[in-house]
Amino acid sequence: MGKKRKLSSKKLLGQVPGSVIYTGNKPDQKLFIEAFDYTKDKYIEKELINVEECFNFEYGSITWININGLNHVDAIEKIGDHYELHPLVLEDIVNVSQRPKIDEYDDYIFIALKMLYYDTNDKMVSEQVSFVLGKDYVLSFQEAEGDVFDNVRDRIRNNKGRVRTLQSDYLLYVLIDSIVDHYFSVIEVLGDKIEDFESEIFSGNINDDISKDIQNLKREILRVRRAIFPLREVINRIEKNENTLIQKKTITYYRDVYDHLIQVSENIDIYREMIWGLMDMYMTTISNKMNEVMKVLTIMASIFIPLTFIAGIYGMNFEYIPELKYKYSYFILWGVMVVLFLGMLYYFKKKKWL
Amino acid sequence: MGKKRKLSSKKLLGQVPGSVIYTGNKPDQKLFIEAFDYTKDKYIEKELINVEECFNFEYGSITWININGLNHVDAIEKIGDHYELHPLVLEDIVNVSQRPKIDEYDDYIFIALKMLYYDTNDKMVSEQVSFVLGKDYVLSFQEAEGDVFDNVRDRIRNNKGRVRTLQSDYLLYVLIDSIVDHYFSVIEVLGDKIEDFESEIFSGNINDDISKDIQNLKREILRVRRAIFPLREVINRIEKNENTLIQKKTITYYRDVYDHLIQVSENIDIYREMIWGLMDMYMTTISNKMNEVMKVLTIMASIFIPLTFIAGIYGMNFEYIPELKYKYSYFILWGVMVVLFLGMLYYFKKKKWL
């Protein structure tokens, strides 16, 4: 992460505002552009070889152009020119440390958000996705190939659901909805992790690593939180939007996405609170362990130190110690010691230390 | 719970929006539909065999149709068709991990909330209930049979209270009021549990299980909180509603429900704070116990280690130790030791360690 941050700051310091400079850490990504163009009745799917091909789609159909590879800054600038995007929008598209945001312009709406999913190594991936919603098109920009949109592609191809019959605002909704749906699986994994920690701590497993792992989990939750919480405001502003790009009947769907986001957010906050509870439990477990250790020490010491003292007494070399002469002294002493021993055990039993 | 979550995410990922897919964990529930149709003067109660029967009630009367068994998705879709419900409403009805919400449409209002009660095994049940309020009907959807509406049925049957004389908005109020009333009994049980923990901790009972139980209780309170808090907003929006479905004179009743919710919420927040206090007390109790253990150890060691040292002195085999020869040495030594012993006891007494 350190590396990436350095890059990002290199970008930010002293650049002309509106400079389109890629800030991510995948500079060798190859450019991959796919386009869908559809109306209710027909649909075209193309993998494009160069950017200019994007611009040939006829008027009247809905076009979705999905650009992968933010390192190809020149291609993105060409698209920006064609669709007349503001320079700051282009800057935001390639600045992958962007916070989820919405910017409304006269002819289009720009939305940036984070796509979260677990990759094949079970590591959380947080990839920035930007959307530009125009009257009859949606542009989507991703850092690399691999996304959560397969079901959207499927629906367009097979005319499932209502996506082919509605406008670009509905397409955008479907894309965002796919991303938000994946948030649920991400927080499910987080929830499972918390439960694992709990059972580990309950089972008395307390090493330093756990506190490290908890700290890491806390940070992961903070990251998810940071990706998701600002998005609520973004969706809320889409709902409140007075732009004609978002039609009134689509608003209902965005409200549904908003409800989902609220639900995810609440879960995240509950997880945060549970993690604080975990640390508390961890602390009490440590304290209880120490208590147990102390009890063993105290019991051993309290039983044997007095007995050793007694033995020490009769190890003294005074010439005149009457007991030493007496024949049964030794056995009587053993008896006394056993009684003392049992008395001690009883005492500790009563104190519930045993 | 893990199982259920998996199901819910399976549903959410990659489905067409508006797909009506049951997300609960009771797939074998049988369908059970009951209907009440009443005016001020007459009333009919029916257990329906199939969904279509619901649609025969005459105009002018108030109809309450209570559908149990969200797994019967086809039946719910038929009802949706008949009452012209939005697809997202149907999706929400069968998605049992729904957050309490209200959606206002032109001809009806959709409300989802959580019914909380303790079952016969003293386990908290959180079941989703959805309502659709129309001009002269209320639809209610439950995951399974068994609810908190018996007193409502009783009032309709026996014409108790004002329910038969008023409209569907009052019926909805009565149903929601029943659910909110049960929240009080749920938080009473939570309050009792907290008091139990308190007296257990006060009585010095501190094992690892308590911290586990407290953590579980904390989670239970979080669950209740999550069920209840969003409902305040829902009821508030009913109050502020400009829809003619909710009449002005019924608003007073909803305000009363709102007051109850605020009261429940405040109690929950107080319980949360008290649970934090419990953990604190638990920690101090552990520390006090350890203090006590340490004191026993210190007292035993401080008394007997010096005495043992003295005994050790006279166990040495030097040829010339004058005391050894003296006849009363042994008894004098005993005297010295007893004095030391008593001195120590006095010292610890003064320090209030004994």
Place this chain on the structure above:
Amino acid sequence: MGKKRKLSSKKLLGQVPGSVIYTGNKPDQKLFIEAFDYTKDKYIEKELINVEECFNFEYGSITWININGLNHVDAIEKIGDHYELHPLVLEDIVNVSQRPKIDEYDDYIFIALKMLYYDTNDKMVSEQVSFVLGKDYVLSFQEAEGDVFDNVRDRIRNNKGRVRTLQSDYLLYVLIDSIVDHYFSVIEVLGDKIEDFESEIFSGNINDDISKDIQNLKREILRVRRAIFPLREVINRIEKNENTLIQKKTITYYRDVYDHLIQVSENIDIYREMIWGLMDMYMTTISNKMNEVMKVLTIMASIFIPLTFIAGIYGMNFEYIPELKYKYSYFILWGVMVVLFLGMLYYFKKKKWL
């Protein structure tokens, strides 16, 4: 408290809304009604035998009817009928676990709040008081006799202050003001308790009971908080009121009450913060004590264990230990031991453990 809660839930579950059912725990309270009727020039004070007598007061004078004994539900219903109160108002009057609230109706305003005072056993009493303010009357409802209104009675009787010259809204203000004034004495007692705990903890008195007492005090503060905080909103709504029942010139007085409530609330929040500080101090005191115990143990063990080891050396029975034969060995050894002993003392002194 457990008992009372059970009663309250018995009431709440499954009752027709608007049912007037007493939820308190004083079912044997006798009914006691007193009435004041006054104008600027004359005044009548009566203890009433039955409810109907309340209704005879002439038009043009201000009437204050004070009803004690909420268990006499029938009497309250009669009053409700006469003054045309909404059924929910009557329900709220006799539901003593009510949260402070205000309900505005066309002809009257309903206010419920908590009267707090310390009884003769120095136990905090929290009694619900409800007011109904009409054009020329104030009704007050209390659970039992005994209240904080004696000075108000006195002012009416002796025409002190402005109460006789002004309207019913001023009378209501005077009554609420009396209640709020007593909040100050209640929080004074709480403040004194906190100071007592502080000096106890400072004086090193740390037993389990203190943490229990602090927990109890915390709960008491939570109760007071719950009684007082919602009242701010109530008074605020009186101030903002557009109802003609509250005259513009009286608003200044209500604003004064509001200021007092803010002041009380701030004190309560400061007390809460101080209590958290107390727990912290308690924890550090425990830790310091344990530190002290550990030091004693460490000092005793560190001094005498090595000395005992030396004594043990010369208690060995080897045939050839040269030192044993030497005449002054014993005395030299004592010297060595004393030096060791003093060295240890010096070391611990330097470490500031002594």
Place this chain on the structure above:
Amino acid sequence: MGKKRKLSSKKLLGQVPGSVIYTGNKPDQKLFIEAFDYTKDKYIEKELINVEECFNFEYGSITWININGLNHVDAIEKIGDHYELHPLVLEDIVNVSQRPKIDEYDDYIFIALKMLYYDTNDKMVSEQVSFVLGKDYVLSFQEAEGDVFDNVRDRIRNNKGRVRTLQSDYLLYVLIDSIVDHYFSVIEVLGDKIEDFESEIFSGNINDDISKDIQNLKREILRVRRAIFPLREVINRIEKNENTLIQKKTITYYRDVYDHLIQVSENIDIYREMIWGLMDMYMTTISNKMNEVMKVLTIMASIFIPLTFIAGIYGMNFEYIPELKYKYSYFILWGVMVVLFLGMLYYFKKKKWL
């Protein structure tokens, strides 16, 4: 403080609203009234012998009357009569436990706030100051002589700054500004105290007194906070004021005071957070100390207990112990013991306990 609180509650309970009763603890303060009357060209300064003299100032000049000695209730009532102040204003002036507040009347504005400064004994003084701003006068009321207004007097006398050229609203600003300026010196002292505590804790000085002192400092900060935070709202309301008493061009100055208050408030909140950090550091320091104590104990015990055991072995009196007869046994044993000793030291060194 206990005493004062008792007095204040005695006042509050059961008094007619608007009663002018002094609640402070300086009943023997002598009355001291000073008056400034000035225009741009001339100025008069007078020490007044009786209240009535205040009323002789001519129309057209600005008059500042500064009354010291709130115990002289009759004098204050006379002034109230002359300037036609509302009874509640007079009550607030002499109630020294007032919260900072502003009350706007038709002809004047009443402001109460706290003057904070350190007296000659380095003890924080919190004295209530009330202002009444009229068209051409400012009244100020203080509990006792001694204030922070010397530079204001100086400016009036010597016609420094703009005070003589502007109206009474600017005079009020100058007075409030003097008070707010002193808040900065008060929080500077608080900041210094926190730094002192930090260096004390860093230097390892941990006794019970520190936790007591920190608790006291926390309380002092709470007091300052309570004095300053509500004042922001007061100044804000002056800014927003629509009363003609505050002229538009003076608003800029009040905004400046407001900015200062925000700055002071932020500092206070930072101090609060730093104090919480102090307690944390204190706790870790205690724990570290205990760790150190435990290490000494463990090292001493772990080294000498095994050695003592070995010595004990050869102190046994068995008739047949072969080693006892061997001539070099004693020296070999010493060798073994030294090796053990060094091994232990090495082990503890490696564990970094030494």
Place this chain on the structure above:
Amino acid sequence: MGKKRKLSSKKLLGQVPGSVIYTGNKPDQKLFIEAFDYTKDKYIEKELINVEECFNFEYGSITWININGLNHVDAIEKIGDHYELHPLVLEDIVNVSQRPKIDEYDDYIFIALKMLYYDTNDKMVSEQVSFVLGKDYVLSFQEAEGDVFDNVRDRIRNNKGRVRTLQSDYLLYVLIDSIVDHYFSVIEVLGDKIEDFESEIFSGNINDDISKDIQNLKREILRVRRAIFPLREVINRIEKNENTLIQKKTITYYRDVYDHLIQVSENIDIYREMIWGLMDMYMTTISNKMNEVMKVLTIMASIFIPLTFIAGIYGMNFEYIPELKYKYSYFILWGVMVVLFLGMLYYFKKKKWL
């Protein structure tokens, strides 16, 4: 820091409002003024010898005058006279402990903020920068030479970006943007420090210094927070501004700065939370260490104290102890001791203490 604070308070107490008094701690800074004057087509850069030269720039071009050396109060007052700045603005410019703020006047806007960067010694510098934005000029005031504006100078000189083609409001944006960009590098350093602490604590390195360093880092974050958070409000007010000084098309750029500030703020809050987590981890690490120490002690004591007791038994001098006579007693005893020893080891192994 103590020194500086004293100076600042000396200034604040008792000064006439609007007095232009330098409150910083660099009284020997030499005055350095640079000016840029440019239109789209031409540009002049000058280092000015005296203040009056600033005033010669022709109408129609954009002028940026950058004044370094706030101690030269007279120069600043001359500039204030020329540009007709309000006395309070001048006071704020030279009061370096100013909070970030914006003041809008009719003809100009005053903005004060903090420039943060790490100097060559890796110490964070927080320097106050003030801007005055007029119709065709921007004045900037810095305490000392050395700033973050080099790229702005470069852009003006070489006509890079849009700065030369746009108005003074865009120039102000570019300057503020440079400052905000540097905030990112500052919080990157803070993030790195937190990671360093984490790995240090994870590696078990726990000395008192760490808690001191964490406390210092916490304070540094508080400082950054205090510099950055109020700036959000400032930029927000620029966005909302109705003044014609900020043109509509420039607003987009300020919104971009606002987004950056939100991002920085979120990072700061995440760092704060992570630091709290660090303290927790530190505490658990200490506790774990103590646990380990206690275990060593307990193992050593529990093993050797009983063995020593056994040796003590046979060191007693009773005349009749049968075992002493038996030839193999000694060896049997060794066997018993070894068995005991191994049993203990096994026991502690099973308890996972070894």
